[in-house]
Amino acid sequence: MYSVAVDNTTALLGLLGTGASHGYDLKNSYDRWFGMKKPLAFGQVYSTLTRLSRNGWAEMVGEEAGSGPDRKRYGITSAGRGRVQEWMFTPEVPSETLQSNLFAKTIIALLLGDPAGRVLDLQRAQHTAQMRELTREKKGAALETVLTCDYALFHIEADLRWIDLTVSRLSQLRAAVAG
């Protein structure tokens, strides 16, 4: 079973890339796309924004009268936009947590108007490279090694099927994101 393991720090930063926002709105946006099973706690959103600001990836762009953390509006910096790009176009190492993070990258790319198909193609290439490696490893190997490689190959293939199906549904997903 795949576990949910979105890189929520960078995903939040990516959401911030769609426009300056209060923590409350950011949390709602995150929960809509990635928090189906595990919504973000408010506290986590504010601590993440503080950390992103410290790293120079986000900055406070406005503060309204009153008290409390949600009076602050945050925006993404150009360094932050660069960080999101780097994250989005760096394929994940195939693993059990891959799908959630790849989904997050795809959604963020669509929200930001970046090439989501390229995100998926880069990941596909990473997967197929690993499949080639495993296939080479099988050649002339002992049966137990062959079977172990087969197990990994079929799991990677399952990821690939998801990637291919998501590519086929990108137009639909783009419309959903825009709506």
Added chain:
Amino acid sequence: MSEAKVMGSPSLSAAGGSVPLLRARGLRLSFGFTEALRGIHVDVHAGEVMAITGPSGSGKSTLLHVLAGVLVPDHGTVEYKQVRLTALDEAGRSRLRLGEFGFVFQYGQLLPDLSAVDNVTIPLLLAGTKRREALRRAEVWLERLGVAEHSGKLPAQLSGGQAQRVAVARALATEPAVLFADEPTGSLDSLAAENVMLALTEAARATGTTVVLITHDPRTAAYADRELIVRDGQITFGGPTG
């Protein structure tokens, strides 16, 4: 109008240096209102096994047929050993395919009334090899593909995997420079597919044959050295930039 209709058949010369063995640029081809290829660039280097993957209807089989000179593109060029394949007439392309290219398809397309070994001799006999020598070479290729024990059987007596290996032996028997394989494992179960791909790639690498492999199956593509992804008639990953 295609260039094949206006130019003759220049002689072939060996590829040199890092010049690709096959080089396609700006390929476009439509069937009616359907654009099968939409500006594709491909380089295939001598000795490599290259997989072209993509979903059904993506244009990958059309691309293989254009690279192999079976189809002529509406626009764009294909060069083989630096000779413009798209400038050859039908007879010239046919000679080129017979002399330089081998083909394997999803269903081996063996002649049903001929034994395995006789099937393998066909392209050799067509190329002018004497029957005795053709039989000897056919047996060698069946051995290399691991199906020598089935040489006397008719295709109907072979399993799908065995028939495909005979088809690969037939395609490689004339020692083509390029083997075009269109979904060679498409009709096989996992183990038979693995045996076919192992036999095909080992034989191709041993003889330095370049392979252009079309497949929708990632496990089959994993036998290749590299992969191009085709979607909606365009290369979306792995192709040259222009």
